[in-house]
Each structure stands twice: as C-alpha cells, then as structure tokens.
Amino acid sequence: MQKKLDTRRTQQERRDEAETRLLVAAMELIAEQGIVKTSLAQIGERAGYSRGLVNYHFRTKDALIERLVEHCQQYYRAEISDISADNGLERLLEASEAYIRLYQTPGKLKPTLLVLWGAALPRTADRDAIIVLEKRIREFAAENIKLGQQDGSIARTVDAKAFAFALVGLLRGVAAEYVLNPDAIGAKRLREEVRSFIRAYLGNTT
Amino acid sequence: MQKKLDTRRTQQERRDEAETRLLVAAMELIAEQGIVKTSLAQIGERAGYSRGLVNYHFRTKDALIERLVEHCQQYYRAEISDISADNGLERLLEASEAYIRLYQTPGKLKPTLLVLWGAALPRTADRDAIIVLEKRIREFAAENIKLGQQDGSIARTVDAKAFAFALVGLLRGVAAEYVLNPDAIGAKRLREEVRSFIRAYLGNTT
Amino acid sequence: MQKKLDTRRTQQERRDEAETRLLVAAMELIAEQGIVKTSLAQIGERAGYSRGLVNYHFRTKDALIERLVEHCQQYYRAEISDISADNGLERLLEASEAYIRLYQTPGKLKPTLLVLWGAALPRTADRDAIIVLEKRIREFAAENIKLGQQDGSIARTVDAKAFAFALVGLLRGVAAEYVLNPDAIGAKRLREEVRSFIRAYLGNTT
Amino acid sequence: MQKKLDTRRTQQERRDEAETRLLVAAMELIAEQGIVKTSLAQIGERAGYSRGLVNYHFRTKDALIERLVEHCQQYYRAEISDISADNGLERLLEASEAYIRLYQTPGKLKPTLLVLWGAALPRTADRDAIIVLEKRIREFAAENIKLGQQDGSIARTVDAKAFAFALVGLLRGVAAEYVLNPDAIGAKRLREEVRSFIRAYLGNTT
DNA sequence: TATGAATGAGACTTCATTCAT
DNA sequence: AATGAATGAAGTCTCATTCAT
Numbered sequence A, B, C, D: 001m002q003k004k005l006d007t008r009r010t011q012q013e014r015r016d017e018a019e020t021r022l023l024v025a026a027m028e029l030i031a032e033q034g035i036v037k038t039s040l041a042q043i044g045e046r047a048g049y050s051r052g053l054v055n056y057h058f059r060t061k062d063a064l065i066e067r068l069v070e071h072c073q074q075y076y077r078a079e080i081s082d083i084s085a086d087n088g089l090e091r092l093l094e095a096s097e098a099y100i101r102l103y104q105t106p107g108k109l110k111p112t113l114l115v116l117w118g119a120a121l122p123r124t125a126d127r128d129a130i131i132v133l134e135k136r137i138r139e140f141a142a143e144n145i146k147l148g149q150q151d152g153s154i155a156r157t158v159d160a161k162a163f164a165f166a167l168v169g170l171l172r173g174v175a176a177e178y179v180l181n182p183d184a185i186g187a188k189r190l191r192e193e194v195r196s197f198i199r200a201y202l203g204n205t206t
Numbered sequence E: 001t002a003t004g005a006a007t008g009a010g011a012c013t014t015c016a017t018t019c020a021t
Numbered sequence F: 001a002a003t004g005a006a007t008g009a010a011g012t013c014t015c016a017t018t019c020a021t
Helices: A001-031 A040-046 A055-060 A063-082 A086-103 A113-120 A126-149 A159-180 A187-202 B002-034 B040-046 B053-058 B061-080 B089-105 B112-119 B129-151 B160-180 B187-202 C002-033 C038-046 C052-059 C059-080 C089-101 C113-119 C127-149 C158-182 C188-202 D002-033 D040-046 D053-058 D061-079 D089-105 D112-119 D127-151 D160-182 D189-202
Strands: none
Touching: A001 A040, A001 A055, A001 A113, A040 A055, A040 A063, A055 A063, A055 C113, A063 A086, A063 A113, A063 A126, A063 D089, A063 D189, A086 A126, A086 A159, A086 A187, A113 A126, A113 A159, A126 A159, A126 B089, A126 B112, A126 B160, A159 A187, A159 B160, A187 B002, A187 B160, A187 B187, A187 C002, A187 C059, B002 B040, B002 B053, B002 B061, B002 B112, B002 B187, B040 B061, B053 B061, B061 B112, B061 B129, B089 B129, B089 B187, B112 B129, B112 B160, B112 D040, B129 B160, B160 B187, C002 C052, C002 C113, C038 C052, C038 C059, C052 C059, C059 C089, C059 C113, C059 C127, C089 C158, C089 C188, C089 D127, C113 C127, C113 C158, C113 D112, C127 C158, C127 D040, C127 D112, C127 D160, C158 C188, C158 D002, C158 D127, C158 D160, C158 D189, C188 D061, C188 D160, C188 D189, D002 D040, D002 D053, D002 D061, D040 D053, D061 D112, D061 D127, D089 D127, D089 D160, D112 D127, D112 D160, D127 D160, D160 D189
C-alpha cells in the first residue's frame, strides 16, 4: 500500500515534470519562431521526449497555446512580483521598470508572452486568452493608481481607467520596440525614459 | 496615335491593376487572419484572379510581404500626411492623434501594418522590412522633437532619440491595445489621454 | 514472453516493411517513368500506403533517391554475387555476363539502377550517390584484374585502372543499348559478343 | 517588290536566327540541368529573348525536344565528320576517338545528346527520337566494319551487327562514365585504352 | 505513461500552355 | 515576329491528429 501510494505519487510527479518541460520548451520555441512555425513534434523533442507527447498531454495545439498563456502569466508574475514600494506611484514605477527589464535580460523565455500578444492582433482562435490577460493587467494598474490617489502620490485628476489603458500600451509597445531593435537605445537609458514619461504625467498636477 | 498610346499602356496597366488588387486583397486578408493563415491562393482569388497569380507577380510569399510593408507605409502616410501645425510639439501631437484615429475609424485595411508588426516579434523572415520601417518612423519623430526644441515648443532637456523610441512604442502599443479591446475605453477619451500623456512630458520643464 | 518479443518487434517490423515496400514501389515506378515523373504520392500509393508516407520516412525526395541507390546496389549484388570461377579473367567474364543478363530477364525492378545512372548525367542533386557507386564498381573490377594478373589469366601489360574504367563503361553502355532496343540483337548473341570483346583484350598478349 | 523580297528574307532570317539561338540555349541548359528542370522560360531568356518565344516557335516542349535531337545530331556529325583514314578499321578507330574526345574538350553543349540518351532510358515520350538515332549510328558502324572486311583491315569472323551494338554501347558508356567522373582517368589515357580495346578485338583473328 | 507509425489536408512553388497585345 | 500577363495543374513538403503498441 505504501508502495502503491509512492508509485502513484511518482506517476503524478512524472506527469507534472513532463508537462512543465513541455511548456518551457514551447515557450522557448515560440519566442524564437512564432506559433505557427513551431511544431508539436519540435516541442516534444526539445523537451527531451517524443514527438507524440504533446498531443498526449494537451490533446490539441490550441489547448496547448491556451495553457501556455496561463503558464506564461504565472511565470511573468513570479518575476515581477517583488514590489517593495509602499505608495501607489512608486509601485507603478517599479512594476513598469521590472516589466521592461524583463525583456532586457537574456533568456529565451522572456519574449514568449509578447510574441503571443503580437500573434493575437489578427482575429485568430487563441485571441481570447490574451484579451482576458490584458484586462487583468489593466485592472492591476488601475488599482495601483487609485491606491496612489488615496495615499497622495498620484494626482486626483488622473482618470485611472484611461491611464491604465495607455500605460499598458506604452509598456507593451516599448517592450516590442526593444525586442525588434535592441541596439537602437541603451537598456538603462530606456528604463529611465519610460520612468520619467510616467512620472511626468502622474505627478504633473499634484 | 491615341490608339497607340492606349495600346502601349494597356499591358503595363493590366499589370499595375493586378498588382494593386493583389496587394489590397493581401492587406484585407492579413488584417483578418494574420500572415501565416493567409494563403497565396486566397489572395489571388479574393483579388478576382487565379490561384497562381500571386506567385507570378511576386515570386515568393516573402517577397509579397516585403512589398506589402512598403505599400502599407505609403497607404498610411497618405492618410496621416496632412499635418497643419507649425511648431514641433503640435506637429507631434497631431501626428500621434492621427495615428491612433487610424485604428478607430472603420475599414479593413487599417490594422494590416499593426498585424505585420506583431508578427515580426519572433525571428521570422519578414522581420527586416518591419525593422527598417520602425527606424524610419523613429527618425521622423526625432526630427520633429528637434524642431520643437528650436521653436521653443519642446523643452531642451528632452533626449530626442530616447523619447522617439518611447513615443513610437506608446503609439504602437496603444493602437494594439485598442484593436484587441475596442470597448474598454471611448475612442475620444483615449486620444485625449495619449495627447495629455505626451504633452505632460514634453512641456514638462519649460 | 513470446508475446513480449512479438510486441517489441512489431513497431520496428511495421516500419521496416513499410520502408521495403516503399523502396520497391519506387524502383518500379522509376524504372517505368524516370525520377522526375515519379511523384512521392505515386510511390506511397503503389506501395499500398498514403500519399504522405514517403515524406514521413525519407524526409525529402533526394534522401529517398540516395537511399534507393544503396538499396539497388544490394539488390543487384545479391543477384550477381554467385561467381564460382577461381581465376581473375573468368571471374570478370562471369560477372560481366551476369550483369548483362540482368537486363535480359524480365522483371520491372532491373532497369532502375540504369535509369538512375542515366539521370545523373546532368548536374542534379542525386548525382553524388551514383558517382560513389560507380567508383566502387570500378574498384571491384580493378581488383579482379590484378588478381588475374597474379594467377596468370590476364596479361601483365593491362592497365588495371584504365581497363576497369572502360569495362564498366562497356557494360553500362551495352545494357542501356539493350534496354532501349531489345529487338536489335539476340540476347545470347549479345552476351557472347561482350564476352569475346573482353577476352580478346585481356588475353591478348599472353 | 525588291523591297518586299528583302523584308521577307529578313523576316525569315530573323526567324532562323531566333530558332538557332533557342536551340543552342536549350542544349546548354539541358546539358547543365537535365530536361525537366529546364523551363521554356529559361531557354527563351538564355537565348536573349522573352519567356514566350519558345512556345511561339516550337508550340510545345515535346516538339522542342524532338527538334533538339535532330539538331544535336547534325551538330555532332559536323564535329566528327572529318575522318581521313581510308581503311575500315582506321575509320572506326578515328570515329571512336573523335567521339570520346567530344566529351573531353570544354564546352557546355557537348553532353547534351548524352543527357538526352540517359533521359530516354525510362519509357518516356521523347524516347523514340533517341532510338531512331541509335539505330542510325549502329548502321554507320556496321557499314564501316563491312568496309574493313572488304579491304582486309578487319577479320571476316567479326559479326558486324553484333559488334556494332557492342561498340556503340562501349562509346556511350565510356563517355557517360567520363562525364560523371572526369578525374578518375587521364583524357589521353582513356582514348588510348578504348582504341586498344577495339583494335584488340577487330584485329584479333586476322 | 509514452512512443512513433501512418494519415491526409493544405501550403508554397514551378511551369507548360493559352491568349491578349 | 515577339512579348508577357494570366491560368491551373501538379509536385514537394510540413504538420496536427489518430491509433496501435
């Protein structure tokens, strides 16, 4: 019985590990090649398994992409989560800087979510997961703006919803610009510029 | 003589008309479905020709995309070109507003360039044309910033190159955000927000 | 246990059988139509499978051709291999006669290698495999000539390398001639003629 | 009237020149790439004309190939024709040597007929023209053998028809071997070897 | 749990041929 | 006589998916 339990746990663990490795492989490949050029066989093999495993785990490619968006989100959240500041403005600035920095530190996985976002611009099937994600991020920004308005760090005249929309656009767009053309501007200089940009507006009418 | 002129032009005209119709069809389809899901056969047929004509004209799909980027640029430039303001800041604001507005007025062709831009994020073959285009646009922005610094409408402390980078990111990102989620914010409200955002920064230290 | 053995072998066996059937189908079709007119879909279907299987197995058409050359060689070698004579001259004569006879006995597969050889004359991609094969065959001939010179059946004045070159040319050329025009000469008469031709030269200065 | 005649002749001359240039271009391209990979458009353009001209002149590709075989034959005959020897054996030897030499002197056109011959090995449409040509050449050889038997230079025991068959095979085969692998043997050495080979047999029983 | 053989749809591309100029 | 726009068939190759092991 003990043995059976162990076996069962091992099976589950093996499954989880395989799934994680498949997702990581998928992130790498999609960041490199885009969604369509990345085949399920490639993913399985990059993960160290067989061609067939992706279908076995995720059933279809669309399901994999959907699952991938969630996975990416968690991954990103984990990398951005340690915000130490305690007033709203600083929290926004820190989060923004962390977001940009994500694309400036080496590592293949980073651009994956951005690539998925870019791929969602035409009316494709995988669009919905990205849209939901965007909404959540705008809400996160809006909450921090309201927080800042309560603690006095952000002017009351700022329209939280509208600014959140613009801010997310700015960050996504600048990140994309950087991915496309990393040599056009210094990494640090870019982060400062974005920071000043945001601060100039939010602190403006205080 | 009239006849001869007509005759001489007709072959060339046929070719030109076909090319234009193919490009327009390609823009429509790519805006709807993205690059990869759009087949050359679809383009030919949507344009009212045969499945094979696209290859006859453009040789390869990559060549078509490259040509399409140029075509889009001209198309966009024509729509944005009438900037009436005479100082640098106002010129930038007008151009920015026109750019956002482009995605807010109906018409299938509009999102094409944005879709191409999003599709260039992974390392695909068509990437280069987009990168070149981005560079040109940043240069256009930087020139207007310098102009504004000469005519006094923009603070001398602004780093033209860095701000151009951020500005193009902002506009692209906001446009993408809007294409993905047009109902999250009012069209006019968004344009005002972007305008305030830019003005707050550029006029900041005057 | 028996069952386990069976199970273990079956996947591999399925693959091997498919590969053999595909190669045989390819040999038939190429002998009939030549390389270029033979499509991969035709091969798959003649073998009793789907249109796509050839690509699944051999990846590309060039790879199939390369594999086919090896396969043909083994096939031919098996048909020619029983040379009983023990002196060099007789061994050469027997091998030569067996080679010609190969094209004189019915059976679709026989001309395949000859067709591949003919198709390699222009600078095509599949050329290399044939060239390597030719070299090996000339070496085989040269070895037997040297053997004959040691056992006294072939004159020492014969230049092994040069004669091997001419001999292989003779056999290939006569076989091709026969395939093109089987009614121009009796099968037996042709074999005798070639035999006399070779013997006249090799035994010449004894 | 004179003028009209002139014009007519000029038209005819232009037509002839175009046809010749098309045929030469076709010979070059087929020697390089084989029949199937050579497109009619390529031929037209290599000849300095338009893509459409080949169809205008020859109607179909098959007709071009057929015409090409005749043209090649004339071309080859012109290069081989000056045989000065006056006894049958020497005439055969000279012709044989000239044939081999044809493939040993630089110039793209040479291998064309050989390529066409190789391409005729499977049962294709263009086969017949080649078969007819082969027959004519065997007859030419047989005539010279009989001539040699009359003038005493060739043994009466030789079977003219059978030997002609073998000889043509030898020459074709050796030429093909040389085209495939020119570095395996010296050009002069090869011609000597073939000459000795033939002489050994024909002079054998004198 | 995992593998990989097999399928079949669909894409890009080439090209002989037709036809308007 | 000559051009080249346009067609449509055919071929190679990729790949998501199914299924037997």
